[in-house]
Every structure is written in C-alpha cells, then in structure tokens.
Amino acid sequence: MKQSHRNAPPWLTYVTVKGDTLRHNPLGDPHERHVPVFLPPSYGGSRRFPVIYLLAGFASTGQSFLNYRFGRKTLPGQLAELMERGKMREVIVVMPDCMTRYGGSQYVDSAATGNYETYLCRELIPAIDQSLCTLPQQRHRAVAGKSSGGFGALRLAMRHPDLFSAMACHSGDMYFELSYRSSFPAAARSLAKYTGGTKEFFEKWEQAHKPVSSDFPLLDIMAMAACYSPDPSKAPPENMRFPFDPRTLDIIPEVWEEWLAFDPLVMLRNNDYAAALGNLRLLYLDCGSLDEYNLQFGHRKFSAQLEERGIAHMYEEFPDTHGDTSYRYATSLPKLADAIACTD
Structure with missing residues (x-):
C-alpha cells in the first residue's frame, strides 16, 4: 500500500x-x-x-x-x-x-x-x-x-x-420482507421491457449516457441478488438468482431463504x-x-x-x-x- x-x-x-x-x-x-x-x-x-x-x-x-x-x-x-x-x-x-x-x-x-x-x-x-x-x-x-x-x-x-x-x-x-419485497414489482416491470433479460438490460444500462431512472429498482435488485443469491455457474451479468418469478412475482422459497440469512x-x-x-x-x-x-x-x-x-x-x-x-x-x-x- x-x-x-x-x-x-x-x-x-x-x-x-x-x-x-x-x-x-x-x-x-x-x-x-x-x-x-x-x-x-x-x-x-x-x-x-x-x-x-x-x-x-x-x-x-x-x-x-x-x-x-x-x-x-x-x-x-x-x-x-x-x-x-x-x-x-x-x-x-x-x-x-x-x-x-x-x-x-x-x-x-x-x-x-x-x-x-x-x-x-x-x-x-x-x-x-x-x-x-x-x-x-x-x-x-x-x-x-x-x-x-x-x-x-x-x-x-x-x-x-x-x-x-x-x-x-x-x-x-x-x-427484507418489507423493504426489498416492495421493490420487486418495479424490478419485474422493468425486466419485462428487455427480451434479452438481465444481460440486455445491464449492457444498455452500462452503455447509456443517461440510464433510465425508472430502471434503477431493477439494477438494485439485480445487485442484491448477486450479493445474496449468486449463481457462479453463469457468466456476468447473469450470475445471480432472483428470489421471485418475474412473471407472477411468486416468491421462490429456497432463494428467498438465502436472502433472509443476510437480514x-x-x-x-x-x-x-x-x-x-x-x-x-x-x-x-x-x-x-x-x-x-x-x-x-x-x-x-x-x-x-x-x-x-x-x-x-x-x-x-x-x-x-x-x-x-x-x-x-x-x-x-x-x-x-x-x-x-x-x-x-
């Protein structure tokens, strides 16, 4: 140093x-x-x-x-x-x-x-x-x-x-049951705009001169998933598992339990x-x-x-x-x- x-x-x-x-x-x-x-x-x-x-x-x-x-x-x-x-x-x-x-x-x-x-x-x-x-x-x-x-x-x-x-x-x-879960709907709505999923979203976010502010909840939840429920079997920016189904918002119990261990x-x-x-x-x-x-x-x-x-x-x-x-x-x-x- x-x-x-x-x-x-x-x-x-x-x-x-x-x-x-x-x-x-x-x-x-x-x-x-x-x-x-x-x-x-x-x-x-x-x-x-x-x-x-x-x-x-x-x-x-x-x-x-x-x-x-x-x-x-x-x-x-x-x-x-x-x-x-x-x-x-x-x-x-x-x-x-x-x-x-x-x-x-x-x-x-x-x-x-x-x-x-x-x-x-x-x-x-x-x-x-x-x-x-x-x-x-x-x-x-x-x-x-x-x-x-x-x-x-x-x-x-x-x-x-x-x-x-x-x-x-x-x-x-x-x-987390209250703070993070309240952001899941906004993250799912943003993710639905990108047919290429998190990969397309993140590439556009990084390349944008001015990222779409309404997409920030998706970046936030994506980052939290990378920290709390990583998936090292996939390459970035897809190396995480969301704790919910993006289509229905149903909680995926085994992933959500990984998140809760950090609460x-x-x-x-x-x-x-x-x-x-x-x-x-x-x-x-x-x-x-x-x-x-x-x-x-x-x-x-x-x-x-x-x-x-x-x-x-x-x-x-x-x-x-x-x-x-x-x-x-x-x-x-x-x-x-x-x-x-x-x-x-």
Missing part, C-alpha cells in the same frame, strides 16, 4: 491498497483501490489515533463523501470543523471503496461479485494500520454507514467482534451475533420516519428486539426521508469517537 496527498486539503489523504483479495473478481472490477482517509487536525508526529470506517450506500463509494454541494460542507470538512471546535474527539476516518459494476457489494463475500467482506476486514484494515498512525486495537476501532453502508456496518459488527468495538447504522437495510433482523436471532452487539461500547441506530424503503419499520422492530434481549443501544428517528441525510453524521460520529477513545 502507499499513501499520497494528491493536492488534497491538509486533513485528507489517500491510501492505495493492492486488493489481492479482489484479484480476478468475477466482474473484472479493479483490485487496486485508492481509499480516501480523513486525518485529524493534529495528525503527525508520534501520536496515534482511533479509527472509524465509514461505509457508503448503494451506488456510492468512499469518494462520494468528498462531493462538494453548494451550501454544504463535504464530510471531511464537516469533521474538521467539529474537531477544531472541540465538538468531536480527534479520530481517523477511513472511507472504503467496495464498489462493483453492479453498483455495490453490500460489503459481503459473493461468488458473483467478489470477496469484499474479507477484503475490508482482513486486507484493508491491516493496510490502514500499517500505513497510518492508528491505534490498531479492536477497542479503538468503529464501523458506521448509511443505507447499504449501514447494513454493512451492522452486519460486520455482528460477525467481527474481534475488529470493532462500536457501530452506527443510519437507515440500514433490514426487514439483520434474522441474524439477531443468532446468540453469537446478539452477544457481539451486546459487547459493543456503542450501538447506535437511526432512521427517517418517512423512509421511502420502509426501513423505519425494520429499525423499530430491531430496536424492540434489542430491548427484549437487554442489549444497550441508542435509536433515534428524525422527520426525514432516505436521502440527503449526511447531517446525521454530526450526531453519530462524535458519539463513536467518544466510544473508541477509551483508555481501558
């Missing part, structure tokens, strides 16, 4: 990770990734810092946190202001690149897209610890994200308690995963009460199940939709920074 500044602001650098885990991935996506990293204002010298891994949502990657919008600070700019004003402890914030040609990896290992969970946990984290002045212990490391990134953060915290001691999930994917609400039934959450220094969740993907209902159920298990957590709702909610990081990230700045 190597580190560079590329004319970045003083609090931003890039770490290049070889990505040996991603070599020869099924989609031919780049294995070498350039990962943006926020460095706290006093970074330098011998001091070491805790680390937050911040995961982007579907169709976004680490670079999306750097996007400038009129009247809004980029996330690194927001972090710098919080820290300089003493409203947030100084931490390093890593913004991973786990993008795929399908629009995202869900931060899972998949025979259809690549082993992104292994890449992040067993290759990216060590690369960051080797190249930057981090506190490399689990108690000084957190994971957070929004939407697909929130799903990824929650799932990784469940599965890798050896790596993370705090977690924040903003509007993360869950309650955080289902995962929480596993005592080991529940224990991992119970041992976190901070378990933070939030969602918009007007979320278009119905995720607020899943988050309410998840919070209730945590309460039933006696697992300490924070859950907040805000009167907003699914998009444009980066302002919520000003609440969650300082809390995470407090949690992983521990000295015990």
